[in-house]
Amino acid sequence: MTMMESDQLLRVEDLRVEYLTEAGRVRVVDDVSFNLRRGEILGLAGESGSGKTTIALAILRLLKPPAVITGGSVVFEGRDLLSLGEVELRRLRGRKIALVTQSAMNALNPVLSIGEQLADAIREHERVGRRSALERARRLLDLVDIDPDRVRSYPHELSGGMRQRVVIAMAMALSPSLVLMDEPTTALDVAVQREILARIARLRQERDFSILFISHDLSILLELCTRIGVLYAGRLVEAAPARRLLGSPQHPYTGGLIRCFPHADEAPGPRPRLVGIPGAPPDPRDPPPGCRFHPRCGQRLPACQRSAPALTTVATDHEVACHLTRS
Ligand SMILES: Nc1ncnc2c1ncn2[C@@H]1O[C@H](COP(=O)(O)OP(=O)(O)OP(=O)(O)O)[C@@H](O)[C@H]1O
Ligand SMILES: [Mg+2]
Missing domain, CATH: 3.40.50.300 (P-loop containing nucleotide triphosphate hydrolases)
Structure with missing residues (x-):
């Protein structure tokens, strides 16, 4: 081709x-x-x-x-x-163009709920009201297999894998190409790594x-x-x-x-x-x-x-x- x-x-x-x-x-x-x-x-x-x-x-x-x-x-x-x-x-x-790095903790603000952070990321680039930004934040969490009600959670209340999913959701917030x-x-x-890689591969197919x-x-x-x-x-x-x-x-x-x-x-068995x-x-x-x-x-x-x-x-x-x- x-x-x-x-x-x-x-x-x-x-x-x-x-x-x-x-x-x-x-x-x-x-x-x-x-x-x-x-x-x-x-x-x-x-x-x-x-x-x-x-x-x-x-x-x-x-x-x-x-x-x-x-x-x-x-x-x-x-x-x-x-x-x-x-x-x-x-x-x-x-x-x-969005960037996702290794350390989710550095990418997230410890004193803001993840819903607020996702909504802020959206509102930084788009003129949308708080409510609809929060609604979008819920959908973004759903996209990475996190319960949308977690918008109210703070970074320290999530596992490392969940935090990294939130960072990926944040990267997806504005539908980058x-x-x-x-x-x-x-x-x-x-x-956890395998789960997230599978999620990334599926996201790529869906969007x-x-x-x-x-x-x-x-x-x-x-x-x-x-x-x-x-x-x-x-x-x-x-x-x-x-x-x-x-x-x-x-x-x-x-x-x-x-x-x-x-x-x-x-094949299972002795490996070279x-x-x-x-x-x-x-x-x-x-x-x-x-x-x-x-x-x-x-x-x-x-x-x-x-x-x-x-x-x-x-x-x-x-x-x-x-x-x-x-x-
Ligand atoms: N501030 C700096 N001053 C001088 N050299 C630097 C600086 N930052 C990075 N380097 C050098 O640049 C090279 C490339 O670094 P880079 O971080 O891009 O590698 P990497 O492939 O991402 O490695 P890793 O797998 O460890 O993340 C390395 O040799 C590193 O030592
Ligand atoms: Mg590197």
């Missing part, structure tokens, strides 16, 4: 983010490009420090100094957010919006996402539909990540030994030359130390940045 222009909701192109430190500029997002289509759940995978949160915050221009966006574009519904005025940007945040979810379930225990879902856990992304991009040390190393990524990973790093976890559909990836990601202040993964790569070629491989299309909808797939 070829991608039509109109399918495209977000296009991140050659995004570059640097932290200005005393030691100089540290590039933590290095020319990252990807598309997000209408209606899809795009996953971004990567180890801690690979630049996931930085990308999400850069999209909404919420990065604070010493972080600086030093290149690229973020085109959302045809407009480059990186050159948008502050007023327009503020109008867009929450209403068109894109929700950025940065590790939204990572702080929760596995059972017309797209999700950029960020996680260090590739196994979660493989279950939830339509397509997945894999980050390594600030660079996108592979992007493909979830099934294809699982069945035919092309980058040695992606292959290593997939071998790191047991597959859900694996989990094979990790030896070594650790590089220090962003001093990245290795060439392909940043080469010091850990079991298949490296001489070229890998000399030049960084460009992201190249290897099959329909499948891009890889690896010298192996080009030789």
